Amino acid sequence: MSIPTVNPTPTSITAAFDLPKPPGVSWRVRSQQVVDYEVSMTRGLLSTSNSTFAHACGADGKRRTRCLVVVDDAVEQLYGERLRAYFSAWRIAHNWRVVPGDENTKQLDTALGLVDDMSSMGILRRAEKIVAIGGGVVLDVVGMTASLYRRGIPYIRVPTTLIGQVDAGIGVKTGINHGQHKNRLGTYCAPETALIDPEFLRTVDRRHINNGLAEIIKMALIKDSQLFDLLEATVASIDPETLADCGPAGGEILSRSIAGMLDELEPNLWEKVLERAVDYGHTFSPSLELRADPPLLHGEAVAVDMAICVALARNRGLLSEQDADRALTLMNAAGLPLTHPVFTAELLERALEDAVKHRDGYQRMPLTAGIGSAVFVNDITADELRAALSFVAHRDHRAADSDVLESAR
Template sequence: MTAVMPPETYFTQSGNGLFTKGAPARSWTVSTAKPVTYEVRFESGILDPAHPALAEAGTPPGSTGTRRLLVVEEQVQRLYGDRIAAYFDARGIETVTRVLPAHEQLKTMESAFQVVESMDAFGIARRHEPVIAIGGGVLMDIVGLAASLYRRSTPYVRVPTTLIGLVDAGVGAKTGVNFGRHKNRLGTYHPSSVALLDPEFLATLDQRHISNGLAEILKIALVKDRALFELLAAHSKTLLNGRLQLTEDPDGRHLVAEEVLCRAVHGMLEELQPNLWEHQLQRLVDYGHSFSPVIEMEALPELLHGEAVCIDMAFTTVVARRRGLVSDEDTRRVLAVMEDLGLPVMHPACTPEVWEHALADTVRHRDGQQRLPLPVGIGQACFVNDLSPQELRSAFAELQEHDRALRSAL
């Protein structure tokens, strides 16, 4: 390292560590590393006043913080607001609650600024008063972005209340909001201190939102966990109708929902952990996310995130079949499980032109290459960079024909 001494006399550090007279240093390279540690854990019944997890989440041992700023999604507040308030009252913690409507059309910097305003008015003590975000993936992304910006990094806690939040948005490092017609175009890497995953929140979700989250679970199954796929195939209706509550399956052998949830979260974290900042652009967890960001924004507000992801996966499964990577039988099984999980494989907003635009946008996002994940059988994947416009259109036509046949059979 070269050091500059007082301006009247310049010295340069020599190889033996001594300083000698010389010209002032004119360039420096600064290198450092910041260790990142955060916790993801399942905790059932976190709104039970006897359960300390939520009160203690994100605080150092022996913390004396007795205040919390809560950012709660609007629908969650209607369903659980009284229980949330009663929990913190019972724990002797004073709260201020910011209720935020949160969906893709409101996933904007304006919403993030609303959270910042609340943080500023509250007067966050960053070391022992983490912000607590309670809601779905959209809300957690907004709060996470606001927390990353406020005083350049403020701790927060994620409490996902949707299935997609539980297995996807709640467990990674990314935050973000939409910009214009672009999904998550503005964002940061700022993981929560703790993510508390409580499947009991899923009991009040409608079935469509359960399907929406199951799409992200299916993603992990298709590219890295065949056993998870078999669980989805065998228990799709039970998982849907039971809203993944931790009850025994009919033969009483094990908790199907628990295994599905744990395998999905484990598979996601296994992929995220070694590449948390996405320096490596070839990512298995991008499966289902090559075309879906554009499709989802084109179809707003009709398509949910997981539904767009499923359409993407259905398309790439067909591409893989046409390349001989997936057998006809496995293709049939994959598309049938998508149907059983209540997920779409096509939408009127999807056209070959939109598909080509989506691929071009992905290439820009992935540093000039497609890096397109394709399934290999069920439970494995490879990456390709040579999907042509003609191949894209042929696969699209095949998937469209499958969707027409499916609809005519209903």
């Protein structure tokens, strides 16, 4: 009687089942994920008679529902009472977490704290939502946590700053910082919906309005010359009130910026194509934003980066002298810096090297080719960076007598 083989050799299995010899067998799995979310601009979001927000939270006012609300500390102070009244009116039981709207919040510890909140609340994986209400910081960290918790649960974004409403709140990127690097960790995770109420902008301070204007000017420079003209004509009157009132200019500026951003993002949500016009002003700034002391706001760092890009394009003949001047004048008029001591030639080179890694081995640097359109270049040299810095330093009215001129030399 033959004894069965306990551990048959690969040869005997192959012989018995006629399998191809390894290597030589593989499986391909192909699947597609449909991304479908709505960005709506709506007024009176916190009015109890407005059902938009409640429906986004899955509430109908009859059944009791639950959600985890993560709210920016400034928003809590200014709108907390109205928010709670709204949730109560719509029978939404809410677990409430307040986090500081501060760049230091964008770190792993905050994300882990939110994970604990979700666990202890026992949030249902699909039916109950996380609601992020605040500026880009809160939206980024909540989005990342939502994308990680049980490998992804639905969340809603309610951006309350200008950057949030035209940028951070409407795409699919989430992130936290690590070391001195912005957004070193992050995911792509679309919210279920993004609800934009310009009314929140009424309480945003001037510096943070200017911060958001940097991203709006970016959109104008890379794809919308009409938006640029509108900004040029109205920049002096843009303030929290005009934006919140959503009058003809304010409404047009907000909606053109949002539409332009979504138009750029939609065909390339997962950034398969690394030539992204919306990365304009985001080549050097991610490495340098957190190095400044005191730190620059995101839009301020983007503005300094954009000013260098304007100079690079002007020096290459991609932008006329007059258009370069218009671009820098608009940024200055929007109260944005064009220079900063931390943007030295050496650091710009290092930042560009890091951008090359981020962009998979090439510079893929967007520059303006005339106002309202972008081209990508891969051959920016250290000499060009030096020349660009010097060009901008001599045009920044605020830089006179400062160490900025010195650092550009």
